[in-house]
Amino acid sequence: MRNDRHLSAEQLTTKIDSGEIDTVVVAFTDMQGRLQGKRLHAAYFRDEVLGHGTEGCNYLLGVDVEMNTVDGYAITSWERGYGDMEFVLDLDTIRVLTHLPATAMVQCDLAWPDGTPVVQSPRAILAAQVEKAASMGYVALAGTELEFILFEDSYESAHNADYQHLTPANQYNVDYSILGTSRVEGVLRDIRNTTYAAGMNVEGAKGECNFGQHEIGFLYDDVVVTADNHAVYKTVAKEIAAQHGKSLTFMAKYNEREGNSCHIHLSLRGQDGDIVFWDDGARTPLYDHFVAGVLAGMAELTLLFAPNVNSYKRFADGSFAPTAIAWGEDNRTCAVRLVGHGAGARMENRVPGGDVNPYLALAAMLAAGLHGIEQELELEPALVGNAYSSDKPRVPHTLREAREVFASSPLARATLGEEVVDHYTNMADVELAAYEAAVTDWELRRGFERL
Structure with missing residues (x-):
């Protein structure tokens, strides 16, 4: 067990x-x-x-x-x-x-x-990459940092209000605020204790920046265990919010303030648990090759990190959501942030939002990273300073852009398989068609009288 x-x-x-x-x-x-x-x-x-x-x-x-x-x-x-x-x-x-x-x-x-x-099942896609890692002598460990925004409104009243003008559970920025989390501790405590009883290793809860925004963290674990727990946690959190007469959302960008991120931490170990990313007080060449692979595949695989039209609203300069495909040492302006040392050495992918499918995102990171190891890709120098103002390549800015580079990606097709790429390209096409046929509130407000 x-x-x-x-x-x-x-x-x-x-x-x-x-x-x-x-x-x-x-x-x-x-x-x-x-x-x-x-x-x-x-x-x-x-x-x-x-x-x-x-x-x-x-x-x-x-x-x-x-x-x-x-x-x-x-x-x-x-x-x-x-x-x-x-x-x-x-x-x-x-x-x-x-x-x-x-x-x-x-x-x-x-x-x-x-x-x-x-093979198109998200769990099967991740399992294939876990098997590939095992064939190379590695196991993958991961953790997901998933944020949500909690509202005083029930899901039924939110629906009836067209999800507009909802009342957030906190009325100001409660990032790290003990008082702010105390205000909603009834919900947070129930989520923590329920997920712990369900076999998850809960770290704790903290406030975040957007009004009513919070994060509950879980310990690093095997990648499949982490993805399984992530999926259960999202459902359980919504069910518990509903039991309290409230609602919460994991959508990447609910409003113009800070979006819901899902930073994903990932590292490899040897099959016997040996540390392979760190040796003699420094990163190993294998670690560098892995990160170089993730960076090389970042644009082509962004569709699996940001799968919805709304996902791309997070990517704004100065938002703590990345826009530049770069890496840095403990640098939160980059798409990839390297943190920790020794057994704790790991990479953090800051591209995914709260709407991400964890199996697909972890599979994409593993596929690209293992490709980097196989090809012994060289890691570029770390970006020092503000990645938002750098000249680095940019994360795809729209779902359509991400769809195009994913569909035509030799890396995606070689590592994930033709059937998987075609299946999730069609998923993007379906979402784009639905969005492009919709008339938004923004269009109505802008054009109803004045155009």
Whole structure:
């Protein structure tokens, strides 16, 4: 088991037999980073699903964020009849959800009815890069720093207000403020304690800059464990906010103030746990090659770090969200920041926002970094000073720009595979088409009377 707060299959069965657990959530993470699946009666799960798995419609990897069926996906369509995918239980992920009555959760991989993996599944994409790292003698560790904005409004009232003029849980910048976090400690405490009970290693909570903005941190862990926990945490946090009559958002840019970031920390170790990024008080050549690879692939893989139209609203000079593809020593103006030393030496990717799919982002970082190691790419000198005013190449500024460089990227196709690149290029096309057909509040205010 990942830790003693996870359950083994035997322990889960015992709790079902005793009536302590009566509901089991079976879930996978979709393209948008959301948990999708079923709530099963525990006895049915025990008797039928635990040994054989269950299934769901393959359209779940071919819809937009509003669950509309859309064209362009090779694996699912009206012509193909929208068949099933198998939900393959990962019994290492069994956890109790204490904020819900008598409920446990199991996360899943996806397979076709013949047992072959669904390679376009986010968890499968990350697993492929983990396998590649293992073949080179490495394991990957990661941590995600995920921010959200908390509102006094319920999700229902926010929806009815068209998500406009909501009341943030704090009325001023509460970055590191103990008083500011005390104001919303009821929600923060429930999230911390629930995620801890669900097997996550919680560090703590802190205020952030935007009104009502907060971050709950978790310990560094294996990359798949980190991605699994990230997906569960997002769902749990929303559910707990709703239980308090409030709402929260992880969208990258809710308003003109600071956006929600998701800085991703990543490092490699040897298969036996040996430190490979640091030696004799300095970075190793392998560390430099890895970072050089991430930088070389940054523009081509930005689509997997910033997957939505709204993602790109974060990238503004002086915003603490990066605009320059550069690295620096503990320099928060750069896209890549190197921090720590010894066992704590790691790179931080500051490009992703709160809307990122963690499996895709981690897979992209690993793919590019391992490419840098294989090709022994040379790391350019660190940027000293303000990256916003530098002459370094820029992070793609729009979803369309990111889509174009991703679709045509030899690196993406060589490391992630043709099927993956085509699938997520279509996801970008779907989002762009929906956005370009929409009439925004900005257009109405600007043009209704004056144009």
